Amino acid sequence: MIITITAVTCALLQIIDTTIVNIALPTMQGGLGASLSEITWVITAYAIANVVVMPMTSWLSQQFGRRNYFAGSIIIFTLCSLLCGNATSITELIIFRFLQGIGGGALLVTAQTIITESYPIEKRAMAQTIYVLGVIVGPTLGPPLGGYIVDNYSWPFIFYINIPIGIIAALLTIQYIKSPKYAEKVSSRHVDWLGIGLLTIAVGLLQFILEKGQEEAWFSSSLITTSAVISFFGFFFFIWRELVYKYPIVELRVLRNVNLSLGSILSFVLGFGLFGSTFIIPLYTQTIMGWTAFQAGMIMIPSTIFTAVMMPFVGKMMEKGVSFRWLITSGMILFFIYSLMAYKVLTPDTGDDAFFWILVIRGIGLGLLSVPVTTMALSTLHGPEIGQGAALSGMMRQLGGSFGVALISTYLTRDIQFHRVNLISNISAYNPIAQQRLALLEKSFESRGMTWDAAEKAALQLEDNVVNIQATVLSYMDIFLWIGVLFLVCVPFVLILVRKPKNKITASDVLQE
Incomplete structure (x- = not known):
């Protein structure tokens, strides 16, 4: 239990740190006198370091020993958190964030490997449930936690909160984590x-x-x-x-394992949907509904709660033999329903209560989807293959999230312009309804003491703002719809390709592990 808590805590630290910084960027920009392009490197540097280290984690664990590598990564992450909080320039912050990312990149994959190997094969589904709970909760906790810290303290504290947790985790790792006996160190001339x-x-x-x-x-x-x-x-x-x-350095031959290959592809899709929706919902509530960063982060809590509630049930169902195929299919269909409901409910006047049941469905869908995907990827691996598989599936989930955020940002920018052009075409001198509305707005401004030309300018500006809001809402609707379609398209492939492992688990397999 101590090993499990230590590993999950480290995984949670790494994931929270991926999203917690997003909320604090404007405050950090002002405090350090950085430009917009400079401050975004705080996120980019951490992400690049993460995704480079992840696939090398299994090899590095063999070189330095599992315990030493995990403890060293925690120490690097914790020390760099202190340095990030004390940074006095944007250059220093970017360098320390990159180094923090090197330490953090190892935490997620190594934590999954440690938890998987700490449980016998027949209990791995529940072990993965505990691990995935941290993976799913992390991105959701980041925004509200970051918003609370920025609103009540100062931005360095988003890094300082890692320090006490990191120290405790490092001490527990040194005391309780053991290096596996099968790890073989490669000589320096063969590196x-x-x-x-x-x-x-x-x-x-x-x-x-x-x-x-x-x-x-x-x-x-x-x-x-x-x-x-x-x-x-x-x-x-x-x-x-x-x-x-x-x-x-990365054992790609392990991808010959069908379950790992399918699990890695589905991890990419899961990362796309998880990080994409975690990115898009707070962004919508802040830009359209005018919420604060803390409010925008808190809206995701219902989804997190229901994901957490679902996971133990999913773990038990898998232990009783419920097929990966049906659990993953159910999760993807529910994620499609969530996206479709979000598509239907969005308007410029959508209230905050409209999101509750939508996010509940999202939480249930993620609970059904995430644990089977993660468990399936590693379900038929043994010995050092577990670490190698965890590294590859973890990298695919991280890349899926990066692709999701990048594509959503690009699509949103371009789709807004597309809808704006279409909407503006309805506001012309040949449209009597549009001209009547414009005339009423002009008279309303004139009644407040404006001159005719000032009233006309104010009316046109107001119409322009309305068009921008409508175009933005339509773009968000499109994004939700396309995310849902992506998950729905995956369903037939899951039904066809995902199968139970052919080999039954025997007592000798358990003893060998």
Whole structure:
């Protein structure tokens, strides 16, 4: 139990730190005198470091020992949290966030591996339930916690809260976590330095493209285009290198396991929906409904509560033999229903109570979806394969979230312009209803003492604001609909491809673990 609590706490720390900073960016920007493009690197640097380290985690654990590597990562994360809070310039903050991301990238994957190996095979479903609860709750807790800290204290405290938890977690890790006996250290002359370099370039540039693509106008920018080409060839040569080298930094051969391959793909879809919806709902409530950061974060709490409530039941159902296929299918259908309901309910005047039942359905759907996906990915792996599989599925979930946020941001920007053009076409001199409304607005402003030309300008400005709000709402509706369609399209593939493991678990398998 102590091992489980320690591992889940570390995973929760890493995920909360991914989203908690978003709320504090405007305050940090003003405090450090940074530009908008500079302050966003606080998020980008952490994300790049995370996604580069994740696939290397299994190999690094073998090199340094599971306990030493996990404790070292916690210490790096905790120390860099202190340095981030004490940063006096934007350059310092970006550097410390990158180093914090290196420590944090190991926490999520290693925590999953530790929890999986700490339980016998027949209890792994419940073990994954405990782990996934932290993974799902983390992104939701970040925004309200960050909003509360910024509103009541100052931005450095979003980093300082990691320090006491990190110290306790490091001490518990040193005391209770053990390194597996099967770990074999690779000699320095066999270290896959080329693989490390290719992985860093390929994954790092891909994350950079996803984080900065919209800001740089995507492939209209030579920087993004060049980065995409280098990333593509980096992935190509990295895959070739890992398949032919005797001591690869990432063991890609483990993807021959069908459950892991399917689980990794579904982890990508899950990350897309989880981080995408966690990004879009608070953004909508702040831009359209005028909520504070704390209010926007708190709206996600019902979803989190119902996800937490569902997970033990899902774990028990899996232990009793309920198929991965039906649980995942049910979760995806519920996620589609949630997206469709959000699409239907959005208007410029939507009240805060309209989201409650929608988010309840989201929470139930995530509870049914997330535990089976995570468990299925590792269900037929043994020994060191567990760490390798956890690293790959964790990276895919992280990349899914990055793709989700990047595509949603791009689509939102372009779709707003599309809807604006369509709406403006209805406001013309040939539309008597539009002209009548404009005339009434002008008379209303004139009755308040404005001159004719000032009243006309104010009326046009008000109409322009209404059009912008309507166009934005229509764009959010489209996004919810397309996210739902993505999950619905996956259902037939889940029904066809997902199967129970062919090999039954025996007592000898349990003893071998």
